[in-house]
Amino acid sequence: MPGLHKEKDIIDGCLSGSRRDQELLYRRYAPKLYAVCLQYAGNTEEARDVLQEGFIKIFENLSHFSHEGSFEGWMRRIIVNTALERYRSRYYLSRVDDIDEVTEPEADPDTDDFAGLEAYDLLNMIMELPPKYRMVFNLYAIEGYAHREISEMLGISEGTSKSNLSRARDILQKKVMILTGVTRRMVNV
Amino acid sequence: MFEREPNIDIVFRNGLKNMEVLPPPDVWDNIPHLPARRSRLRVVTGIAAGIAALVSLTLLANWYLRSNNDETRLAELTFPSGELQAVRIDGTASAPVAISDNLPAETAALPAAIDKRADEEVLIAPAVEPARLLADEDMNLSNRNEPGSLPASADDITQIVAGRLTGTTEDQALALTPAIPEATSQRFIVGASMSPSMGFSSGSEDMRLSELMNGERSRPSLTTGLTFGYKISDRLTIQSGIGLSSIGQTITGVDVFAGLSDFYAVKSSYLYSVETASGLILAGNTDLYLADGQERVETRVQGADPSKYQLTQVGDDIQQVFRYLELPLMLRYKVIDSKLGLNLSGGFAYGLLVDNMAYTGTGSDMVQVGYTEGVNIHNLSSQLGLGMEYNISSKISFNLEPVFKYYVTPISDIYGSFYKPYSVGVWSGFFFKF
Incomplete structure (x- = not known):
């Protein structure tokens, strides 16, 4: 009954080398973290490798977890970093023209549509x-990193980060609208 | 007029916030078991503490045995009246004491007489303070010939042998001269020894581990070894060698049945696993059906109930055995150096796992079950022994030595540092000195 086990007990068990607790930890968090892997990896094969590599790092670095913040957040950061490492080693980032100003979409909490x-x-x-x-x-919109941080993580300029974000938003917006049937509406002021 | 567009960031952030996707089932199988991670400081501290305890014990035993010897010697001192009188020596009096000018020459020469021959009972006749006698005994013999010290000659010594005054001859005086120990020239030691031993496990705060240990029983094992030693001094020897040690336990209450493959056959590295205090036994023998009433056995068998098959029971327990090739590094201190000596030994041994097996039954009925997963390949053990050494001749000796052995590193990392068994054995063997 995994739900009955306290998170700290499982972590302590993992730290003492218990395979059973390691499996318990994996079964509890792997589905959420696999979704993160898919977000970054782009395909299931790559995502599977990221998840596996990420969990090995989680177990190896478990003793560094201070129990002060969210454990899930800590694991998520390891998974994201693992995905980034793989990305950096596999893809050549073709530079795009830097854009100094990116139009931020207006904050619109009403996303009921x-x-x-x-x-x-x-x-x-x-x-x-x-x-x-x-x-x-992913890094900007989902994880909440700033362009400066993203540029350091990916080894690109801030301008490139901004332009890539802008392009990603455009693509996603179109896809969302197509899927939901929402078209640009003219709103009378 | 403006275009109303969704805040795409928020749409995705909220939409994916609690998303879960089941990963492929083989991902977990490809994540290796990661052992407990202990800080190096803890290991070093443990080893340092072990060495400190060992040195303390050696010094304590040495002091105790020496003080016992002193009392024995004191009991041999007689007074003119012929009464035997034991006098407790104050430790501070053990420093060399200057001999007063008005003391007779006989008194000053007494230390030489105390180094008695083994086959003679030597009693000191004059009424001399026993404390001074023992203090003088500790003086270096060479100091006696220094200017100002009184020479020891055969005439100065009066001996009482078997209760009679015998006087002293020059021959006897020569015999009283301390001999250089023969052993000093025999610096190397080679020996072979063996030890039946029994392993034990200390209790644990881990509830599951305690449950598992309750269902396990220590099994006797035999350890053999070849020893090579070098005498650093007359009393201290450093030893190493190579040995084969085994520890193990009996997992009770696990019923083992054979014949499963006639009814259920799948390609799998194992079908059953048994949780034990020292790891997970994986039953690679897929012909076996394992069952127990303590939730230790798990199975990969699906869609079948082997308990309903006509199977043959081949055992009701599982023997779990680990064999290690050991390379010890020991220090041996000779507390009593005589024909029947007493040694205190201690040190560490590195162990390399060379055999890991689990079986049921015995002799010709023995059935291989599998092996234990999660057992450390390397380990470090400390051991402490107090042994008797009987010198059969000047070159050959027989040793009998009870040894306490403690595993500094855990046998298994399944339950981390909690599972560190210890064992008690009696080493016996012959040693050849050259």
């Missing part, structure tokens, strides 16, 4: 993005 979108649809849209757009979009 898109509430019907299934998570799987959103995931598929991200997975279909070209890698360079996908990485920047």
Whole structure:
């Protein structure tokens, strides 16, 4: 009964080398983390490798977890970093023209029109993005990193990060609208 | 007028926030078991503590046995009245004591007489303070010939042998001269020894581990070894060698049945696993059906109930055996150096796992079950022994030495540092000195 096990007990068990607790930890968090892997990897084969490599790092570095923040967040960061490492080693980032100013979409908390979108649809849209757009979009829009941080993570300029984000947003917006049937509406002020 | 577009960032962030996707089932299988990670500081501290304890014990035993010997000698000192009188020596009096000018020459020469021949009972006749006698005994013999010290001559010594005054001859005086130990020239030691031993496990705070240990029983094992030693001094020897040690336990209450492959056959590295304190036994013998009542056995058999098959029971327990090739590094201190000596030994041994097996039944009925997963290939053990050494001749000796052995590193990392068994054995063997 995995749900009955406290997170700290499982972590302690993993630290003492218990294979049973390691499996318990994996079974509990792998589904969420695999979704993250798919977001970054773009295909199931790559995502599977990221998940496997990420969990090995999680077990290896478990003693460094301080129990101060969210454990899930800590694991997620390891998975994201693993995906980034693989990305950096596999893809050559073709530079695009830097854009100094990117038009940020207006904050619009009312996203009810898109509430019907299934998570799987959103995931598929991200997975279909070209890698360079996908990485920047994930890091900026989902993880909340700033362009300066993203530029350091991916070894690109801030301008490139901004332009990649802009391009990713355009592509995703179109896909969302096509899927939901929402077209650009003229709103009378 | 403006275009109303969704905030695409928020749509994706919220939409994917709690998304879960089941990963492919083989991902977990490809994640290797990662052992417990202990800090290097803890290991070093443990080893240092072990060495400190060993040195303390050696010094304590040495002090205790020496003080016992002193009392024995004191009991041999007699007074003119013929009464035997034991006097407790104050430790501070053990420093060399200057001999007063008005003391008779006989008194000053007494230390030489104390180094008695083994086959003679030597009693000191004059009424001399026993403390001074023992203090003088500790003086270096060479100091006695220094200017100002009194020479020891045969005439100065009066001996009482078997209760009679015998006087002293020059021959006897020569015999009293301390001999250089013969052993000093025999610096190397080679020996072979063996030890029946029994392993034990200390209790654990881990509830599951305690449950598992309750269902396990230590099994006797035999350890053999070849020893090579070098005498650093007359009393201290450094030893190494090579040995084959085994530890193991009996996992009780696991019923083992054979014949499963006639009814259920799949391609799998194992069908059953048994959780034990020292790891997970994987039953690679897929002809076996394992069952127990303590939730230790798990199975990969699906869509079948082997308990309903006509199977033959081949055992009701599983023997779990680990054999290690050991390379010890020991220090041996000779506490009593005589024909029947007493040694205190201690040190560490590196062990390399060379055999890991689990079986049921015995003799010709023995059935291989599989092996234990999660057992450390390398280990470090410390051991402490107190042994008797009987010198059969000047070159050959027989040793009998009870040894306590403790595994500094855990046998298995399944339960981390909690599972560190210890064993008690009695080493016996012959040693050849050259």
